[in-house]
Amino acid sequence: MSTKFNEEYFQDFQEDIKFLINSDIRLEILGYLYNSSASIKEIEERTNFSYSSILDNINKLEQRKFIFSIDDKFYLYNKTKLKLTNILYFNKTTNFLRDNSDFLNQSLIDINIDTIKDLSALEGSKLIESNNIDLFKPTEIFQDSLMGFKFLKGIFPYFHPNHYDIISYWIDNDCTVELILPDAVSEAVKNFIKDYLPKSPAIKNKHVKLKPNDSNIQFAFTVSDKCLVLAFYTKNGQFNQNAVITSTNQEAINFGLKLFEEYEKLCGDYVSLDYIIYPDGRGKNY
Structure with a gap:
C-alpha cells in the first residue's frame, strides 16, 4: 500500500469521524440502521427526533454515501458498516491510550504478537498502581486473579510469593489452569505440586x-x-511489579484468551504433572 494511499485514506477517515460526531442524530440513525432497514417514520418513532431533523440528516447521509434507499426504506452500504467498525475501534483505542498514556510510555510493548495490537479491547480497564498508602496493591490484584475462578490461563516471568496458598487452592479445588513460565519457575511449580499431592492420598492432578x-x-x-x-x-x-491493568469486561477477557492462544503456539510442549498416590503410598508420574 503506497504512502499516498495511506494519507488519502486517513484524511477520508478523519472527515468521516468529524461528519458523524458533529451530529447525535446521524449516529443514532446509523445505529438504528446497522441491524435492519427502516423508513423515516420508523426512525422517528424509534429515536424521538423530529421528522424534519431526520429527513435533513438522511439526505446528508445519502449525499456522503453512507446509506441508500429502496421503496422508502433506508439501508447501510456494506462499506458503511466497515467504516463504523473502524471508527469504533479507533475511538476505543484512542480512549485507552489517552487514559493510560504515562504508564504506556514507560512500558515495553515491542511484542511481535498480533493480539497485543488490539488495545481497543482494553478500553474502560483500570490501571492499578502502588502508592505510599498501599505499596502492594498490584501484587494483591494478581493474587486475587489467581484464585476463585472456573479456569485460568496466564504468563508470568516469576511466580507470586504466596505460591503455597495459590497452588494448594488449585489442587484442592480441582481448578483448570494453564500457565507459560520460565524454565526455572516452571520446574519449581512442578516440584511443589508433586510434593503437595502426597498429603492428599489418591489425588491425581488433572x-x-x-x-x-x-x-x-x-x-x-x-x-x-x-x-x-x-x-x-x-x-x-x-x-514492573508496581502497576497492572485489570478489567472484568468480556471483551477484555476475550482479548486475554486470544493473547494466550497466540503466545501458546510459539512455545514447546506442556510438561507432564499427573501424579497419583496408590494406597500403599507409592507414587507414579504420568
Missing part, C-alpha cells in the same frame, strides 16, 4: 498444565472467566 519457556516473555497476565490482569516490562528491561 487440570494444572505448565509450558516452560525462557524466550521473549515481555509481559505477565492472567485471564479467567472473571477478569483479565495485565502487566508489562519497563523500557529499561525490568519487570
Whole structure:
C-alpha cells in the first residue's frame, strides 16, 4: 500500500469521524440502521427526533454515501458498516491510550504478537498502581486473579510469593489452569505440586498444565472467566511489579484468551504433572 494511499485514506477517515460526531442524530440513525432497514417514520418513532431533523440528516447521509434507499426504506452500504467498525475501534483505542498514556510510555510493548495490537479491547480497564498508602496493591490484584475462578490461563516471568496458598487452592479445588513460565519457575511449580499431592492420598492432578519457556516473555497476565490482569516490562528491561491493568469486561477477557492462544503456539510442549498416590503410598508420574 503506497504512502499516498495511506494519507488519502486517513484524511477520508478523519472527515468521516468529524461528519458523524458533529451530529447525535446521524449516529443514532446509523445505529438504528446497522441491524435492519427502516423508513423515516420508523426512525422517528424509534429515536424521538423530529421528522424534519431526520429527513435533513438522511439526505446528508445519502449525499456522503453512507446509506441508500429502496421503496422508502433506508439501508447501510456494506462499506458503511466497515467504516463504523473502524471508527469504533479507533475511538476505543484512542480512549485507552489517552487514559493510560504515562504508564504506556514507560512500558515495553515491542511484542511481535498480533493480539497485543488490539488495545481497543482494553478500553474502560483500570490501571492499578502502588502508592505510599498501599505499596502492594498490584501484587494483591494478581493474587486475587489467581484464585476463585472456573479456569485460568496466564504468563508470568516469576511466580507470586504466596505460591503455597495459590497452588494448594488449585489442587484442592480441582481448578483448570494453564500457565507459560520460565524454565526455572516452571520446574519449581512442578516440584511443589508433586510434593503437595502426597498429603492428599489418591489425588491425581488433572487440570494444572505448565509450558516452560525462557524466550521473549515481555509481559505477565492472567485471564479467567472473571477478569483479565495485565502487566508489562519497563523500557529499561525490568519487570514492573508496581502497576497492572485489570478489567472484568468480556471483551477484555476475550482479548486475554486470544493473547494466550497466540503466545501458546510459539512455545514447546506442556510438561507432564499427573501424579497419583496408590494406597500403599507409592507414587507414579504420568
